[in-house]
Amino acid sequence: MIRLIHVIEPTIKQRTTFSCNTLGQRSNLSSCSSERHVADLTWVFAPFCKAQSNMDDKAEDRGETKSASKSDLSGRDVLESKNVQKDKRKAAEDCKRTENEKPLKKAKATKNEASVTKMGESERTLVGDAVVLEVEDSDFKVVRKGKGRKRQANGDSMMEKRKRGKKRQREEEPLDELSNFVEGLKKKKNVKIEESGETGFGLAKKRKMNMKTSETGIKIKKEENGECPVSEKRKKTKEEREATRALKIKKKEEEEQKRWRWWEEERYEYGVKWKFLEHKGPLFPPEYQPLPDNVRFFYDGKQVKLSPAAEEVALFFAQMLDHEYTTKDIFRNNFFKDWRKEMTLEERQLILDLDKCDFGELLQMHKDKVEARRNMTQEEKQAVKEANQKILEEFGYCVLDHHQERIGNFKIEPPGLFRGRGDHPKQGMLKKRIQPEDIIINCSKDSRIAEPPVGHQWKEVRHDNTVTWLASWTENVQGSIKYIMLNANSKLKGEKDWEKYEVARQLKTCVDKIRSEYQADLKSKKMGIRQRAVALYFIDKLALRAGNEKEEGETADTVGCCSLRVEHITLHDQLDGDKCVVEFDFLGKDSIRYYNKVPVSKKVFRNLKLFMEKKQEGDDLFDRLNTTGLNKHLSSLMPGLTAKVFRTYNASVTLQQQLQELSNMSDSLAEKLLSYNRANRAVAILCNHQRAPPKTFEQSMANLQAKINSRKEQLVLAKSELKQAKREAKGSADSKLQALLEKKKKAVQRCEEQLMRMEVQATDREENKQIALSTSKLNYLDPRISVAWCKNMDMPLEKIYNKTQRDKFAWAIDMTEPDFKF
DNA sequence: GTGCGAACTTAGAAAATTTGCA
DNA sequence: TGCAAATTTTCTAAGTTCGCAC
Numbered sequence: 001m002i003r004l005i006h007v008i009e010p011t012i013k014q015r016t017t018f019s020c021n022t023l024g025q026r027s028n029l030s031s032c033s034s035e036r037h038v039a040d041l042t043w044v045f046a047p048f049c050k051a052q053s054n055m056d057d058k059a060e061d062r063g064e065t066k067s068a069s070k071s072d073l074s075g076r077d078v079l080e081s082k083n084v085q086k087d088k089r090k091a092a093e094d095c096k097r098t099e100n101e102k103p104l105k106k107a108k109a110t111k112n113e114a115s116v117t118k119m120g121e122s123e124r125t126l127v128g129d130a131v132v133l134e135v136e137d138s139d140f141k142v143v144r145k146g147k148g149r150k151r152q153a154n155g156d157s158m159m160e161k162r163k164r165g166k167k168r169q170r171e172e173e174p175l176d177e178l179s180n181f182v183e184g185l186k187k188k189k190n191v192k193i194e195e196s197g198e199t200g201f202g203l204a205k206k207r208k209m210n211m212k213t214s215e216t217g218i219k220i221k222k223e224e225n226g227e228c229p230v231s232e233k234r235k236k237t238k239e240e241r242e243a244t245r246a247l248k249i250k251k252k253e254e255e256e257q258k259r260w261r262w263w264e265e266e267r268y269e270y271g272v273k274w275k276f277l278e279h280k281g282p283l284f285p286p287e288y289q290p291l292p293d294n295v296r297f298f299y300d301g302k303q304v305k306l307s308p309a310a311e312e313v314a315l316f317f318a319q320m321l322d323h324e325y326t327t328k329d330i331f332r333n334n335f336f337k338d339w340r341k342e343m344t345l346e347e348r349q350l351i352l353d354l355d356k357c358d359f360g361e362l363l364q365m366h367k368d369k370v371e372a373r374r375n376m377t378q379e380e381k382q383a384v385k386e387a388n389q390k391i392l393e394e395f396g397y398c399v400l401d402h403h404q405e406r407i408g409n410f411k412i413e414p415p416g417l418f419r420g421r422g423d424h425p426k427q428g429m430l431k432k433r434i435q436p437e438d439i440i441i442n443c444s445k446d447s448r449i450a451e452p453p454v455g456h457q458w459k460e461v462r463h464d465n466t467v468t469w470l471a472s473w474t475e476n477v478q479g480s481i482k483y484i485m486l487n488a489n490s491k492l493k494g495e496k497d498w499e500k501y502e503v504a505r506q507l508k509t510c511v512d513k514i515r516s517e518y519q520a521d522l523k524s525k526k527m528g529i530r531q532r533a534v535a536l537y538f539i540d541k542l543a544l545r546a547g548n549e550k551e552e553g554e555t556a557d558t559v560g561c562c563s564l565r566v567e568h569i570t571l572h573d574q575l576d577g578d579k580c581v582v583e584f585d586f587l588g589k590d591s592i593r594y595y596n597k598v599p600v601s602k603k604v605f606r607n608l609k610l611f612m613e614k615k616q617e618g619d620d621l622f623d624r625l626n627t628t629g630l631n632k633h634l635s636s637l638m639p640g641l642t643a644k645v646f647r648t649y650n651a652s653v654t655l656q657q658q659l660q661e662l663s664n665m666s667d668s669l670a671e672k673l674l675s676y677n678r679a680n681r682a683v684a685i686l687c688n689h690q691r692a693p694p695k696t697f698e699q700s701m702a703n704l705q706a707k708i709n710s711r712k713e714q715l716v717l718a719k720s721e722l723k724q725a726k727r728e729a730k731g732s733a734d735s736k737l738q739a740l741l742e743k744k745k746k747a748v749q750r751c752e753e754q755l756m757r758m759e760v761q762a763t764d765r766e767e768n769k770q771i772a773l774s775t776s777k778l779n780y781l782d783p784r785i786s787v788a789w790c791k792n793m794d795m796p797l798e799k800i801y802n803k804t805q806r807d808k809f810a811w812a813i814d815m816t817e818p819d820f821k822f
Numbered sequence: 823g824t825g826c827g828a829a830c831t832t833a834g835a836a837a838a839t840t841t842g843c844a
Numbered sequence: 845t846g847c848a849a850a851t852t853t854t855c856t857a858a859g860t861t862c863g864c865a866c
Contacts, residue, residue: 419835421833421834421835467828467829467830468829468830469829469830472828472829479827480827480828481827481828481829483828483829483830485829485830493831496830496831497831500831545832589832589833589834590832590833590834590835592833592834628823628824644831644832689833689834690834691834691835692834692835772833772834774833774834775832775833775834778832778833779831779832779833780832
């Protein structure tokens with residue numbers, strides 16, 4: 001297997017070791033950092049902390065004030081001095097002023113200069129030559145006015161900008177990238193192939209596939225066209241193929257024309273989300289159908305006919321018996337407790353022990369149903385599809401300000417057992433069936449109000465146009481409110497998304513100042529300020545989440561930055577040749593483990609030591625800090641700034657820098673794609689987006705390896721046949737022998753290419769085993785960076801974004817010019 | 823200033839569908 | 845054609861942030 005490694009600058013790199021990803025319930029975290037589970041990824045982009053720590057230390061060596069001693073701090077840090085507050089306000093004002101005074105700032109910095117003059121951004125600029133950092137006027141600013149925020153167009157009118165960015169006609173690329181890719185690999189000596197979401201072979205394969213599609217017009221992807229039954233493939237004449245192609249183009253054009261270009265319209269006043277909203281209300285799951293008589297439940301070996309309510313809940317459990325959840329004590333206990341509540345008195349008196357329950361026949365029935373569904377005939381599948389389509393048409397759309405918009409989740413969540421992630425104390429509890437009487441409907445007064453199901457009524461109908469939801473209910477397990485909202489491609493979601501990236505772009509204009517400030521705060525006399533500075537350092541450098549406090553016993557024990565406890569970090573004066581290393585090990589959102597060893601500056605290190613003094617396991621690392629205080633501080637530095645913005649900002653900046661460093665115009669399409677995926681993966685790693693390895697991972701890797709081995713044998717054979725053919729053809733003018741020689745040459749070449757593709761695929765698959773690329777792509781990366789990159793690189797956007805993603809980012813696709821800079 | 827609920831975004835798993843290959 | 849793998853879609857849990865009430 002080829003080990004694909006980036007050519008990287010060895011000076012500044014960090015080893016990011018991912019231990020086994022995990023939903024706590026899926027594997028044992030403490031045991032899963034075995035060799036096999038550890039993806040050792042040395043990344044081009046990777047962290048910067050070492051550089052930063054050097055930088056900070058240098059500053060310290062230049063004679064900056066030493067940190068206050070512990071005793072200095074203890075007595076004085078409770079109340080913030082007025083002078084300091086004044087300074088802060090001044091800094092914030094300066095920051096705002098700088099923002100206004102510099103509509104266009106252009107800075108060129110070499111790699112080394114950048115790492116000295118800039119923090120974060122420049123620290124990510126680790127490879128490559130000069131880096132251009134441009135700060136453009138953003139389309140709008142966020143300005144606080146009274147309670148709300150208001151966006152203002154500035155500079156070039158947004159409308160003008162919007163109109164300039166008309167959509168470019170996209171064409172399918174009839175190229176076979178595979179051979180180019182393989183050739184490229186052979187030629188490029190300094191680029192050993194490497195990691196990526198969809199690398200080498202996978203991409204080349206896709207391109208090949210797409211080429212086939214466009215050339216023959218036989219296989220039309222569902223995303224581009226509706227359906228094209230496989231059985232019709234060979235019957236199509238040339239005319240029919242032409243017609244299909246024309247239809248496809250027409251459909252695309254129609255879709256484009258139908259699209260609501262909301263980004264070209266004026267926005268409503270602050271707080272108003274819509275002026276007209278009409279919908280059909282949510283779709284309820286079907287009522288429970290009691291079990292047939294031949295499916296029996298046994299307790300302690302004896303058949304028991306359960307009441308419908310108890311039976312339904314028993315079936316929920318039975319259906320999950322193949323899942324690890326049902327082996328966990330918490331899950332079982334919670335389930336049993338809630339199940340008993342659904343039982344009749346008689347059943348409750350009889351069924352006392354879950355271990356004596358036999359759900360075997362219920363499980364089997366469930367499996368049979370799944371199997372039957374899988375084995376449906378084409379006609380049956382088609383009928384189901386059509387029925388679903390009908391439901392979608394009826395319930396899946398709403399009318400929002402005279403435009404039809406797709407609803408994201410129009411179905412009410414069906415009852416079942418709560419699947420909390422990690423060690424959730426409420427896992428296994430019964431999620432009750434939601435009735436229309438639980439539902440609040442939100443719509444316009446003047447709209448046709450959704451009818452509740454016959455014999456029922458809504459809990460409430462309200463007309464609140466300051467919110468985006470169409471319906472809501474309170475779920476019984478955690479008491480939280482659930483909403484029915486619009487799809488990601490809707491105006492409401494798109495507008496918010498656009499705004500999010502604009503706020504992140506705003507941060508670019510004052511990030512240097514903010515960074516200098518928190519660096520200075522590391523030496524503050526007040527413990528609270530020092531803690532805030534260290535937390536910000538982590539949030540900025542490591543893209544940690546804010547970390548709200550959580551109610552103990554209500555959710556899994558997960559933390560973010562502000563809620564870190566002393567047991568979540570280990571300080572090493574020296575580790576693996578680095579000084580001042582912080583070892584993080586904690587469960588973050590979704591109980592995904594965050595494990596990282598990061599060299600930090602001496603100041604940060606000393607502060608951490610101080611914060612940990614006289615504390616024990618279970619104590620908060622930042623005992624004088626919470627997210628409210630942190631965000632309050634941040635919003636005073638820049639309107640709209642919160643901890644979350646740093647993640648968006650750093651993710652997008654990283655993508656932009658990586659794309660600049662990794663991609664070349666002269667690369668083949670596959671190589672460019674490879675670069676894009678590498679950049680995407682850099683961000684995914686920064687944000688710790690992990691996934692559980694697919695269940696079939698080991699098997700599919702073994703299958704692939706077997707294929708590789710077999711291909712290797714074929715190659716040996718093909719080579720020996722070529723040798724033989726060469727001998728025979730030598731000095732002979734026999735055309736047959738010459739033809740045979742050519743044939744053998746081609747066979748060897750084909751075999752080599754196939755082998756290389758497989759090896760690349762294997763590496764790619766292995767390296768992507770635990771990394772989820774889609775989360776960052778969908779939530780953190782400003783789509784305009786990708787769109788501009790595609791335009792500059794002549795890359796069809798379809799290679800980067802699938803249909804759903806293109807719909808979601810329609811606003812960005814439409815308005816982005818090739819010169820866009822984040 | 824603190825706690826709490828509402829509203830929204832972010833997240834990975836699981837299911838469904840499509841695609842590739844023998 | 846059928847199976848396996850890859851990709852997309854759906855689902856809903858788990859976060860963040862904000863504003864209001866006390």
